[in-house]
Amino acid sequence: MDYGSASPVDTRVLEAMMPYFDKEIGNPSSPHSSGRKAKRELEAARTDVANLIGAQSPRSIIFTSGATESNNLALRGAAMRYKDKGNHIITSSVEHMSVMNPLKDIQRSGFDVTHIPVDRDGMVDAERVKDAINEKTVLISVQYANGEVGTVQPIKEIGEIASDNRILFHVDGTAACGKIPLNVEEEHIDLLTISSNDMYGPKGVGALYIRQDVRILPLMLGGGQEFGMRSGSENIPGIIGMGRAAKLASDEMIDEGARLIRLRDQLIDSILKIEYTYLTGHRTKRLLNNASFRFSYIEGESTILMLSELGITASTGSACSTKTLEPSHALIAMGLRHEEAHGSLRLTLGKYNSQEDVDYVLESTPGIITKLRALSPLYPAHG
Template sequence: MSNPMIYMDHAATTPMDPEVWKAMVPYLQQSYGNPSSVYSFAREGKQALTKVREIAARLLGAKAREIYFTSGGTEAINWALKGIAWGNQRRGRHIISTAVEHHATLHALEFLEKQGFEVTLLPVDEQGFLHLEDLRDAIREDTVLVSVMAANNEIGTIYPLKEIGALCRDKGVIFHTDAVQAMGVLDLNVEELNIDLLSVSAHKFHGPKGVGFLYVRGGIVIENLLHGGNQERGRRSGTENVAAIAGMGKALESLSHRKAALSRMTDLRDRMIEEILLLPGTRLNGPRGALRLPNNVNVSFRNLEGETLLMNLDLAGVMASSGSACTSGSIEESHVLKAIGVEEDFIRGSLRLTLGEATTEEEVLQVLELLRSLTARLRSLKRS
């Protein structure tokens, strides 16, 4: 008999809420009209888009007309970075970000560098924090954009968006934040946090995959990423995925009811961290306490391979991830762990466990016991 699955990779994706699926079905079966068409049948889809735009705007303290639907976080991030760079290059061609951003940001910035834009990637400290004085010193007369994630997807570090946004506002620089990991976890009022652009992906908070949105503050000059039709008020071409957007709306509506789950996840997170750190040769990656995402546990095991840990966990029915990524058969060390100065004998033995609303205390205890026995066995094999 196979082991029951214990899912601890909620930072990668979350299970879709059954209510989300129910919200999607009418637009897959009955109200399937193209929302850009003029007849009444199609207007049902258009009304759904309007409703979700209002839900998203209300959550962010924004205006509905400032919400633009995308195919997910990657598109939203790419549009924010490239659209601002292209649309504001007469003001300057300098962009600031950090060394620990998601690859969607880093690779988009590499693309812009090839087009002649200058990119400054700021360092972070050993817990992943950006120091405001470093950002202040890096801003120049020709700086047009600062992009700092709301929370790190690997080590869970939460960034001081309000202070970053205030500094950018004072310097007249546009501020974008990748909020893909933070939506539903942090308070993301764009007015209070001085945010000009914000990227979101629905599958990180129990919505469907392949849909998200970009918030763009009114008055911000941004070039289109996609060209074609006149959808999204002429800003983002392509027939809207009405069913997925409706599902995202239901997931967004449910966020306000999940505060108790966040508190419970925080307690389980802290228990996991404390118990794992009792094992020989372990270290925590990222901060402790309130400045860490409530579901994030990222630890490293000295002189063990993260891929070996993952494969053994998988055989035991535990789904997790590592700070390393397998590329063309070789192990690529995590750029985040490198940036925070994780030592060489720890960096390849990283493990990220991210909890969800349905994660139970029993599952946490099972994973902890499994890690105790697994790491002891692997270390014994190394010694023999």
């Protein structure tokens, strides 16, 4: 129940990758037959990723080491490329730390960053983004969906605002790409971060979509691979795996999505019957595999440890998962008090979850919550 943290590699993806670890070892920059074959496979994977997101040209796909690198390349590359035009960036208050921290660093270079607040569901108001634009705004960066609470943002509306004002629009699509249909052309996305592992591909590989008429500065300089945007010998096994994962997602996400929505809603409807339990994130505009909650009067890390003892993996936005003493910045941005945010629990489903898994979680969770509340001096049942 923690696919949001890590997903297994699909066996069909692994099968496609295996020959390129020991038999097909060509470098795509080499002119011989082995190199040319690697080059063909590299470009085939590029095409599959482009097709997944509705990109007009495969050349708009730049392979990276993962979502964090893609976010850094998009943000730093765009800011530095257009710094003579302006020094203002707009983002939301619930972005992933691989967006928040690069933006903090960019501020040290003289940029101003406006963080748009969200409502109680974690939703960004597109009109507030519009109102924040000024003559120095060069970039807007808003995640497609929040991986913690599941809320899907109004990306098309924000994209139209960015396009109308001729401002670059970056979207961190990590939590959404491969799970729900998205289209960079229809949604006016200029830069899109894509993660391999979040769609059952291998870890350590990702991609950044860069619209063909957009120019940004590279971070990695060297031999000029990836159209000069990301130098270094390409991770051919990983890229082939990501391409295969993208093709499978294109073919299967609609049917698989319907199955996951049914399981997700069972989790939500049943767990909300527990007293003093609340859903976090938007009820309907949310990732199809995300069921996230907060429980009053208990700590989230205690919940996941007790679930783990029963063989159930889950996550929380509190100190246990962030390795800090601070609660989730996303939950705080949504208006929760610190003690409320510390009682969070996130269950994220995937393709290998079954009805039996969901039934087991629903059988186990109420008893755990009851035990933990019995230990809490704040729980009203104590008198």
